[in-house]
Amino acid sequence: MRLNQKIKYYFYRLLSAFVAIAIVASSFTLDRRASALNPPPQQVRHTSIASSPNICPSNLSLVLDPIVNAPTFAEGEWGVLVQSLATGQTLYQHNPAISLIPASNIKLLTTAAAVQNVPNLPPLDLEEWLRAIGLVNRDSNNGQANRLLSRMGGVQAIKTAIAPLGVNPDTYRQVDGSGLSRSNRAEPTTFVNLLRGMSNLPGNKIFYDSLSIAGMNGTLSNRLTDPFLQGRVHAKTGTLKGVRTLSGYLDNPNYGKMVFSIMVNQSGLSGKVMTKAIDEMVLDLALVKNCG
CATH class of the missing domain: 1.20.5 (Single alpha-helices involved in coiled-coils or other helix-helix interfaces)
Structure with a gap:
């Protein structure tokens, strides 16, 4: 047993x-x-500002040129302009005067004019007007954008309103308020000059706060989520088939605030590929340091 x-x-x-x-x-x-x-997931290329190689304004082109000149974009057109907001120094440019389809970046023209009209509004209309500006820039609401254009008096009224900001009317062609039309055209200089001009106006906070914030809200809620970008980019996206654009402000903690416009047009190319390239460029801009 x-x-x-x-x-x-x-x-x-x-x-x-x-x-x-x-x-x-x-x-x-x-x-x-x-x-x-x-x-x-692939290792993030920039793990920290401290551990990444110095990207100085003087060698920024060594980092960004390989992106815009990559074989992937051989059939496309890039227009890029990056400046220091404080000094106006051009930190990087690639075809800054090329005329491209800007998609929803055209909304920046519409809302910049609308912001300047705020002091002329009766109190009862003010809340509605400010809400509309936020919907147009942050959420890229096309209907609100076209209504703002109409209420402003049309395209010619927009031109008149933004010309004093330093925006040359010969650098863009606006046919609607939203940017849906592929007949809209603009240069990177158009948006950089507009953004610089708006930064000096009393109503700048209204305009600045209406833009999407990287990794936090609007059309940028799921983009630019890297810790060095989240909350530091206020910008307007632009999306059409074969078109991706991004124009706005970058608060670089090691250099200072930048103003930029990045535009790429390439028929037949995946929008994800274009968006990824733009976001990589913005991340590189966030890593620029004063190297003097």
Whole structure:
């Protein structure tokens, strides 16, 4: 009897060992399958400002030129202009005077004119007007944009309102308030000059606060979420088939505030590819340091 009990005891011990080995082997197999199906994300290129190589204004072109000149964009057109907001120094440019389809960046023209009209509004209209400006820039509401254009008096009224900001009317062609029309055209200089001009106006806070904030709200809620960008970029996106644009302000903690306009037009190219390239450029701008 005792012998039978001992045999049973060792049998169950052996069986338990085999079960344990099987479970471990099964888990290892599942882990390998899961890894194959869901490979780990690629390492972020910029892990920290401290550990990344110095990107100085003087060598910024060495970082950004490979992006705009990549074979992926061989059939496309880039227009880029980046300036220091404080000094007006051009930090980077690539075809800054090229005329491209700006998509919803055209809303910047519409809202800049609308902001300047705020002091002329009766109190009852003020809240509605400010809400409309926020919807147009932050959420890229096309209907509100076209209504603002109409209430402002049309395209010519917009031109008249933004010309004193330093925006040359010959650098853009606006046909609607929203940017949906592919007949709209603008240069990077158009938006950089507009953004610089708006920064000096008493109503700048209204305009600045109406823009999407990187990684936080509006059309940028799920973009530019890197810790060095989140909350530091206030900008307007632009999206049409074969068109991606981004223009706005970047608060670089190691250099100072920048104003930028990045535009790319390439028929047939994935919008995700264009957006990723633009976001990579903005991240590089966030890593610029004073290297003097």
